[in-house]
Amino acid sequence: MIRVLFPEEMAELDRAAGEEGVPTSELMERAGRAVAEQARDMLGGLCAGRRVVVAAAKGNNGGDGLVAARYLASWGARVEVFLLARPEELSPDAALNYRRYLEQGGRVTAGEPALLDEMLREADLAVDAIFGFGFRGRADGPFAEAIEALNRCGVPVLSVDLPSGVDASTGAVEGPAVEADRTVTLAWPKVGLYLYPAAEKVGELVVADIGIPVHLLEALVRSELHALEEEDAAGMLPARRPHAHKGQCGRVLVVAGSTGLTGAAALCARSAMRCGAGVVTLGIPSSLNPIMEVKLTEVMTLPLPDDGGGRLAEEASGVVLEALPSFDVLALGPGLGTSPGTVSAVRRLVREASLPLVLDADGLNGVAGEPSVLEGRQGPAVITPHPGELGRLLGRGAAEVQRDRLGNALEASRRFGCPVVLKGANTVIAEPGGRAFFHPLALPELATAGSGDVLTGCLAALLAQGLPPLEAALCAVLVHGKAAQLASSVVGGVGMVAGDVVSHLPLALNGLRRKREGGRYR
Secondary structure: EEEEEOOOHHHHHHHHHHHHOHHHHHHHHHHHHHHHHHHHOOOOOOOOOOOEEEEOOHHHHHHHHHHHHHHHHHHEEEEEEEEEOHHHHHHHHHHHHHHHHHHHHOOOEOOOOOHHHHHHHHOOOEEEEEEOOOOOOOOOOHHHHHHHHHHEEEEEOEEEEHHHHHHHOOOOOOOOOOOEEEEEEOOEHHHHHOOOOHHHHHEEEEEEOOOOOOHHHHHHOOOOOOOOOHHHHHHOOOOOOOOOOOOOOEEEEEEOOOOOOHHHHHHHHHHHHHHHOOOEEEEEHHHHHHHHHOOOOEEEEEEEEEEEOOOOOOHHHHHHHHHHHHOOOEEOOOOOOOHHHHHHHHHHHHHOOOOOOOEOHHHHHHHOOOOHHOOOOOOEEEEOOOOHHHHHHHHHOOOHHOOOOOHHHHHHHHHHOEEEOOOOOOOOOOOOOOEEEEOOOOOOOHHOOHHHHHHHHHHHHHHHOOOOHHHHHHHHHHHHHHHHHHHHHHHHHHHOOHHHHHHHHHHHHHHHHHHHOOOOOO
């Protein structure tokens, strides 16, 4: 996992590093060198004769750009700096590196942003070193014009620390912002890089170590934000013993489905099987049972009391509660609908089922009108809402949830006392102790019906195999995302469906296990 920081935490670390004998000028030198190395990589590894334009302003972000310009010029690139400030306005460290760049024979242009357009016309690469992590609000005047010039130049853009124009704390973009092809973030990523709409400006994200002592991070940073990596799932996946039998690999009961929504039930149950559960049983309204008997081969079924319209009757909750001692996990909600009898059954199950619970979709909608049912639950649970479902639980609109995904996920986890998986691009996983995790994956192919049902099945399977709720949530998000990436590469983008993700879950699991086991498949 990679720690993710708020800008004020990064500023405190910069200050503390200076007190430990690592001056800000040295940090700037290391940062600029890292930027130059990324620029060289974007140029194909060869700088000689290539034209690079660096757009820099007066702050330390501009100073990083000036250091990068010096290194690139020394490696043979034809570098021009467009300076959006008078030399006397530069920060002390930026001024130092401005002089060093000039002493090396570096070229600097200042003036109207129209000049930047002309410079970019012949460029092979542009470096955005205008605003750093201290930026707030809206870029305007010549800064806005320079950002717009970078966006229309048609050459690859490398942003320093974060794309200029985005808020490093909130991910807000109130005005023009650079649309980077790659962003090299310095020391640790800033939280805004994972929050939309800023996240869509970042391009490929690279983290560069600039030598801030790690012990300062542990001593000074109080937030507990992390970005997930595939290796994290590799370390968490439950091992399966050679002599294991199906009962030792987890028994999952999925209660899902109603007339018109049987696909959600089938996807959830199948994904639980594909994610390693030994036994999966689908509890389904009895009138729909014959359909699922045909549709599902490996999954067993449990016909439940039906209201006559293919929906759970209120008394279905009693049948489920009687069956629960034979299972390890209950997954509740996909495709259930919100008829009065179903809602009553859902609320009773949330209140009384002591097994670990994965609550999704209409399970969440069922308790939204009475959230105290979830607040008062005694057994372990994980909830997996999309923004609309979380909004209904918290009494606000989906747009308000989207504006502060991190804050809303943390609020819900504290209120309901369980991990919250807030689905969407760069999924946020929050837990009641205040930790939160970003899954840095924005895959538009997952914007398809049923992809959330697949995630619910994955999570239930991992819980049933013995992972604690938070670890199961983190691992399920990573496995689900990896399977989606694999499906996208095989099937293609547009037209990929949730069933394609289910089919690729075993391959995703084996690939992740292979990382853990030194390249060997088991």
